[in-house]
Amino acid sequence: MKKIINNPNLIIDQMLQGLVKANPNKVELIEDSHVICRKDLPIKGKVGLISGGGSGHEPAHAGYVGDGMLDCAVCGDIFTSPTPDQILKAIKKADSGEGVFMVVKNYTGDVMNFEMAKDMAEMEGIDVDYIIVDDDVAVEDSSFTTGRRGIAGTIFVHKVLGAMAKNGKNLKDIKSMADKIVNNIKSMGMGIKACINPMSGNESFNLSDEEMEIGIGIHGEPGIRKEKIKSADEITKELIDTILRDYDNIDGDFVVMVNGMGQTTEMELFIVNNYLSDYLKEKNIKVLRTYVGNYMTSMDMAGFSISLFKVDDEILSLLDEDVDVVRS
């Protein structure tokens, strides 16, 4: 394994310390806990918004901590859920008396631990609500989930709810928006090369030199099938067709994200978008915003995902609001 690291056991710690040192006026770490928080917490009158999960998906989620998005990101070990204790610390830190909303990706460990932390916080008198994001349309159940997995579309949830929380909306309004948008966000990914877990040195999965995996998860979990790698256009068509089939109807306005899994170059992501954009236009699907980049990676996996988000004017204006977060 060739990685730019020191002691493998200190990777998460040194990463998060390095992140705080790059943004000393914006964020801090809760002592003895891998929780990245805004420095100005609690913010009077504002619902706290937190998220988290296993590390290895940078910039998710610590990169989205800051004004207009998350108050805290709870960071587990690589591809490992954070503990209920850690999540509870984040809840307490983010609460200003208005309650805390949690954005949870649908993985069995994450859901269990965030729910447990919610129970613990409620015993301490803090209102907590949450949403489970399950935007991945590739498979119905997976190695780590009952039901669909939560992947890159989660960042849309951070953005929309983050803007609402900033604007002073209450916990109930935020929950109601969350319920509405998760059904309108659909994603699907593919991989051509596994990532290497720098803590263990292991590859996350195996593919031959000619193979790709369609529908792969952000931890390298199996998707729909392995097959010989095709052209960018053919792959893109398959992903977007599967996503579109999952909508009851495709009238209305959409925003699109082409998300890199880590190793995939911007060059390739824009080539994907070149076809995707034309294809959606052909189908008379109105795309109002397009985001291309690394939003939720799988370390150095090569591959990409497409996320589609059906929006209305209110959601669009929340997506468009300025943020001031760690992500550079």
Next chain:
Amino acid sequence: MKKIINNPNLIIDQMLQGLVKANPNKVELIEDSHVICRKDLPIKGKVGLISGGGSGHEPAHAGYVGDGMLDCAVCGDIFTSPTPDQILKAIKKADSGEGVFMVVKNYTGDVMNFEMAKDMAEMEGIDVDYIIVDDDVAVEDSSFTTGRRGIAGTIFVHKVLGAMAKNGKNLKDIKSMADKIVNNIKSMGMGIKACINPMSGNESFNLSDEEMEIGIGIHGEPGIRKEKIKSADEITKELIDTILRDYDNIDGDFVVMVNGMGQTTEMELFIVNNYLSDYLKEKNIKVLRTYVGNYMTSMDMAGFSISLFKVDDEILSLLDEDVDVVRS
């Protein structure tokens, strides 16, 4: 070669088309030329600012086109200088009557072609001036340069001059600032894995499974030496020590960039910054801003560079000004 592409000969074209389609309100391509331009050109009363070079360094340079940075980015083939004709088109597009300033990385082909374009533009009555950025302190001459190479520190030049141009400074003031800042920007990089050129399918260089190259260039050009890979902290110390030795004096304020070469994860970049930040503090070097991310890549090369930039209050406030560019 496993890449998410279509026809290798269409890579640059499809990438740039995909970039424009993701930012349809912000940028456009000059017809039949790989030049990405702001859509609102020419901007009355503003000096035009252009840059460019070989492709394969995304987000550089097309990602920096937009309000507050570049007016046009001239994109060559992968690791290949753009032609004088292309550059001339960018100059003419960016000129509003106030002249055009060019930011050129120090590679023999780039310098020759940008200078030729300048001569052609001047024959058409357009004032053109330029700066050659040579921030790489690793080697004095290289396979593609006489003198030092221009690498990631170039982005600081785009930012500072972009803010000045936006604020209505004239060509002479911009040139004078450019002359001042290039001497204060110093960078050095390293690589642990070559990139693959998707047009040719070739690896840019060879390293054994245990080796790294210290002082590598952004096209995989040889640096100082190959040696067994060390810890992140040891590598970081060597790069920053070499950079610091190159300054006449290290009193004053600095900003820092930890730039990923493409495949290197944010996790690793923040681990680098963790040590770097402590080390600079120990040396009483005052770091006012830290930028960590992929600013100038070498496609999917693994490795990173560090750039240091000695700043004063004026420069810092130009760096801090808001921009609205393609880079997501």
